[in-house]
Amino acid sequence: MNLYHYYEKGRTPFMTLSDLTNEEAIQLHTKLTTENDIFARRDADGQYMHQRRIVEERAYSMFVRKGGKPQRKAPHYMILAETELVECKAWFLDCAVVKIALNEFDKNTLSFTYGDSFPTFKPIFDEASVYDLFLYDEILEVIAKRGMPPARNENMSWLEPSYIEVQVWSDETISKYR
Numbered sequence: 001m002n003l004y005h006y007y008e009k010g011r012t013p014f015m016t017l018s019d020l021t022n023e024e025a026i027q028l029h030t031k032l033t034t035e036n037d038i039f040a041r042r043d044a045d046g047q048y049m050h051q052r053r054i055v056e057e058r059a060y061s062m063f064v065r066k067g068g069k070p071q072r073k074a075p076h077y078m079i080l081a082e083t084e085l086v087e088c089k090a091w092f093l094d095c096a097v098v099k100i101a102l103n104e105f106d107k108n109t110l111s112f113t114y115g116d117s118f119p120t121f122k123p124i125f126d127e128a129s130v131y132d133l134f135l136y137d138e139i140l141e142v143i144a145k146r147g148m149p150p151a152r153n154e155n156m157s158w159l160e161p162s163y164i165e166v167q168v169w170s171d172e173t174i175s176k177y178r
Helices: 023-033 048-065 085-091 117-120 138-144
Strands: 002-008 076-080 095-101 110-114 164-168
Touching: 023 048, 048 110, 048 117, 110 138
Parallel strands: none
Antiparallel strands: 002 076, 002 095, 076 164, 110 164
């Protein structure tokens, strides 16, 4: 199995707003919005960074409770299995990808969500509606039962899973691909 990280061609892969202070992240996000960056468009209400921090705190807490061994407070994001070009074009103007074999990672530093972590942990949901965060062995069981999520189509809601997101809670392997 491989993990995939999609990013804007011409930028450095695995750069994350979460590594910045709130002020720095908001400034950069504002700059990306003025540059008409596709990924920045989802911040219509100006609450993206606030919500993202809540999502990442919830994921971190759940990962630790399940026995994960995070080495970072916020993850790097990847996708298990290659996503359709539809996703990539929706996220970036000129999409680039880094592909890394799953076995290059310490599996104790990986968590998985069946779909994007934002709708899984988004603050508008109450605690009872959190789908789940899975460890490596658990996601294999989910895939065996449910299969891989279907490829996104234009009729799907953003809440419907169309890929398995991987949260990488370590810089060890990632640093080789920056």
